[in-house]
Amino acid sequence: MGRLRVATVWMGGCSGCHMSFLDMDEFLIDLADLADVVYSPVADPKEYPENVDLCLVEGAVANDEHVELAHTIRERTKIVVAFGDCAVTGNVTAMRNPLGAVEPILQRIYVEAATIHGRIPFEKGIVPELLDRVAPLHEIIPVDAFLPGCPPPAPRIRKMLEKIVAGEPAVLEGDDLKPG
């Protein structure tokens, strides 16, 4: 396999999964010999590029921009990984789902609970619109692999990347799922 074109994406998550990625320490140096990071919150490109080999998607799908980006990722990427429990199940980001649709929640928080100048601080078209229901990634696009954990421990991320680099199926099982 030639050099891997790797992307990482930050959707509705806390960035803890990306922090865990950076915890791979010296393996990141090995990875730099094998892969180019073509899109990431820690890199600069604004547009998701074509011909990406692997994308790790952190976070659940929580707004309309996430939906659009998820479809772009799927069209342009060979292996899409739901990276961390928010992407896999919704997890923390989906904790608002039982409260119902977005509009009443925003009304309750920003207007009814305000002591002065209560108003919803968003303007349509300026910031992404929240979805009424937060969704795990696989509900929006087909996903090739799941990397569970909150966050996934660095050795687990490394194990999946090693499998992908070796051309093996990106499936974690047994000891692969041990925390360290």
Ligand code: SF4
């Ligand atoms: Fe943060 Fe955990 Fe969600 Fe990762 S899975 S984005 S660490 S809350």
